[in-house]
Every structure is written in C-alpha cells, then in structure tokens.
Amino acid sequence: MxxxxxxxxxxxxxxxxxxxxxxxxxxxxxxxxxxxxxxxxxxxxxxxxxxxxxxxxxxxxxxxxxxxxxxxxxxxxxxxxxxxxxxxxxxxxxxxxxxxxxxxxxxxxxxxxxxxxxxxxxxxxxxxxxxxxxxxxxxxxxxxxxxxxxxxxxxxxxxxxxxxxxxxxxxxxxxxxxxxxxxxxxxxxxxxxxxxxxxxxxxxxxxxxxxxxxxGSSLLEDSSDRTPRYFYHYRNKMYYARQRKMYRKLRAEVRPWLDYIRILFSNTENKKGKLAIIRKGVKAGLKFNPSVEYAQDKKSK
Structure with a gap:
C-alpha cells in the first residue's frame, strides 16, 4: 500500500x-x-x-x-x-x-x-x-x-x-x-x-x-445572449492553431471562415453580431501571443 x-x-x-x-x-x-x-x-x-x-x-x-x-x-x-x-x-x-x-x-x-x-x-x-x-x-x-x-x-x-x-x-x-x-x-x-x-x-x-x-459548441445554433463569449473561442483557436504542424494549422485557421459563411447564409438570430464576433476574435488572435507560466516543483526543492 x-x-x-x-x-x-x-x-x-x-x-x-x-x-x-x-x-x-x-x-x-x-x-x-x-x-x-x-x-x-x-x-x-x-x-x-x-x-x-x-x-x-x-x-x-x-x-x-x-x-x-x-x-x-x-x-x-x-x-x-x-x-x-x-x-x-x-x-x-x-x-x-x-x-x-x-x-x-x-x-x-x-x-x-x-x-x-x-x-x-x-x-x-x-x-x-x-x-x-x-x-x-x-x-x-x-x-x-x-x-x-x-x-x-x-x-x-x-x-x-x-x-x-x-x-x-x-x-x-x-x-x-x-x-x-x-x-x-x-x-x-x-x-x-x-x-x-x-x-x-x-x-x-x-x-x-x-x-x-x-x-456541442456552435455559434450558428447558440442563443444570441451567448454570442460575446465566442470571441475567446475564435481568438484562442488562432493562437493554438499556430502551434500545430502545417496541415492541422491550416485546417484550424480556415474553420472560422467556414463558420462565417454558414452564418452569413443562415436564418440564425443576431446574425450581424455573430459575424462581427468572428471577425473580432480572428483579428485579435493574429496578435494574441500569451506567455506560459511554470510552477516550482515541490519535489525538486
């Protein structure tokens, strides 16, 4: 034991x-x-x-x-x-x-x-x-x-x-x-x-x-009151996509624009706001470069 x-x-x-x-x-x-x-x-x-x-x-x-x-x-x-x-x-x-x-x-x-x-x-x-x-x-x-x-x-x-x-x-x-x-x-x-x-x-x-x-998570299907939180979805995705190898990186970077097209031609509520949040998130994600923190391992002290 x-x-x-x-x-x-x-x-x-x-x-x-x-x-x-x-x-x-x-x-x-x-x-x-x-x-x-x-x-x-x-x-x-x-x-x-x-x-x-x-x-x-x-x-x-x-x-x-x-x-x-x-x-x-x-x-x-x-x-x-x-x-x-x-x-x-x-x-x-x-x-x-x-x-x-x-x-x-x-x-x-x-x-x-x-x-x-x-x-x-x-x-x-x-x-x-x-x-x-x-x-x-x-x-x-x-x-x-x-x-x-x-x-x-x-x-x-x-x-x-x-x-x-x-x-x-x-x-x-x-x-x-x-x-x-x-x-x-x-x-x-x-x-x-x-x-x-x-x-x-x-x-x-x-x-x-x-x-x-x-x-699941879908800006297209989600209610309009939850639209603002999708800013983090698109911004953060742009950051972690950059860490991936080429094919998966490109696929992840294209996906927001596929969402954009689907919403553009849909009858979803708050269409204008949803399209704006994708643009805002992707734009912020291009410059989003946060630092990674490390902890001091108690076992190594």
Whole structure:
C-alpha cells in the first residue's frame, strides 16, 4: 500500500453549488482514494464559500479574489498541485463533472500497464448515458471516437472534463494560459502535453458531464445572449492553431471562415453580431501571443 501512487484532484467552480456538491461527493466516494481534493473557487457567491468552508480538511480550498475564468482557475489549481503537494498524478475536472465510483480506479489500472503517457482522458457521457457532445474525442487521424470504441486509443487532445496528467509532464509543460479566460485552454494544454508523450482515451474510465442540454459548441445554433463569449473561442483557436504542424494549422485557421459563411447564409438570430464576433476574435488572435507560466516543483526543492 505504501507504493500506491498518489493523486490530487482539481475542480474549478463558479456559482454552480448544487452541481459542485455532487461533483465533490463523487470524489469523496472514489474506490481509489484521493490524496488531495483541490477546489478553486472563482469568487462565487457566499453560499458556495460557506459550503466549501464547511468541508474543513476534506478539501484544500483556494478562493480567488476575482473571477479569472476557467483557464485562470485551472492555472491556480495546477500550480497548487505542483508547489504544495508531492502527489504523482493530477486529475482535472469541471464542477459539473460527476465521476463514477471507479473512474479513477480505471485510470490507475491502465497506468500500471502503460505508464508512458502525458494524459489519460475519460469517456464522457451525458445524463442519459449517451456521449456528451461537448466532449467528443478523436483518433490521431482526426476521425471521431465512437460510442462503441472499447479499446484504449491515442488521441491528440482532450477537455478538462476528467483528465489525468502525469506530474513530470505538468512540471515540464507549465500551466494553462490564464489569458485564454475561457475556451480552448484545455485543447491547447493537452496538445502541449502530447508533444512530450502520447495522450490516451481510456473508455473504462467514465464520467457524466451534467450540462443542461447535450449540445456541442456552435455559434450558428447558440442563443444570441451567448454570442460575446465566442470571441475567446475564435481568438484562442488562432493562437493554438499556430502551434500545430502545417496541415492541422491550416485546417484550424480556415474553420472560422467556414463558420462565417454558414452564418452569413443562415436564418440564425443576431446574425450581424455573430459575424462581427468572428471577425473580432480572428483579428485579435493574429496578435494574441500569451506567455506560459511554470510552477516550482515541490519535489525538486
């Protein structure tokens, strides 16, 4: 038992208390016990603060003075993991991720067989048991991984909805980019990790992503009140596209303009605003060049 690998979990939350309670409860009841549960609170309302404080030493509570987005929250949580713990692995998730009792156990069983990985990603389900459309993953050739896939397969990137990272990889690649604020921070970060060692989809590790509806991200289909946040989608995509090799770089850079054409010839609400946000995001992305921060590894001190 003394040789068992230690794992920290990090959740970033912002004003979703009922989901957060379910997410934390699922972590406290994992078959493979966690060493640390790190909750990063992006300055939520008092009800969230009071609940998290009531958990005492069951969690490590980091309350931020302001909301710095999901990217900023994961930056702070991962820094805490590197600088304040000596755990071997980091398990990342959103506050609407509900882990199954054996989610972590499945990861840890696979890492015993194949320790040479940068990250492992769970199979992400929606509340009805179907694949969560927001978290669909792809094979290395770009084709979508279907629900029927039951093998561990290599993947280029993954979301922060149940992701296990090796400590030495985190130390080498640094932290998520705070300036992303929201959107694409997980794709950029996992692609950065996969340049060190391969990342894998592990279908035996399953979680539920408890979003309101099972839909992907689409500016065309999304409601007009959510249009402004797509600025980060297009700006950030232009940055991480530049880090890719030529074919995938060009494909990613063309995609915003395909979205533009589809919206231009559609009957979507707020068409003018949606077209403007694509132009604004792409233009900002051409000059967007944020720096990567690194944490001081507690194990190396």
């Amino acid at each position: 003394d040789n068992q690998k230690k794992v920290s979990a990090v959740i970033v939350t912002y004003n979703r208390l009922e989901l957060l309670k379910k997410s934390i409860d699922a972590l406290l009841n994992q078959e493979y016990k966690l060493s640390h549960i790190i909750i990063v609170d992006n300055n939520s309302e008092e009800d969230t603060k009071n609940y998290l404080e009531s958990l005492g030493d069951q969690i490590n509570y980091l309350r931020l003075p302001e909301n710095i987005g999901g990217a900023g929250g994961f930056n702070r949580g991962i820094r805490y993991f590197v600088e304040e713990t000596e755990d071997d692995f980091l398990w990342i998730m959103d506050d609407d991720t509900i882990a199954h009792p054996d989610s972590l156990q499945a990861f840890m069983e696979y890492q015993q067989q194949q320790p040479n990985f940068s990250f492992l990603a769970s199979k992400v389900l929606w509340k009805d048991g179907s694949l969560a459309k927001m978290n669909l993953m792809g094979y290395m050739n770009g084709r979508r991984i279907p629900d029927s896939e039951n093998r561990v397969v290599e993947t280029r990137n993954a979301t922060f909805v149940s992701l296990l990272l090796a400590r030495d990889v985190v130390v080498k690649i640094g932290l998520p980019i705070v300036d992303f604020f929201i959107w694409g921070d997980d794709i950029e970060y996992t692609e950065r990790a996969a340049r060190i060692r391969p990342g894998y989809f592990v279908p035996t590790s399953q979680v539920t992503h408890a979003t309101k509806a099972n839909v």
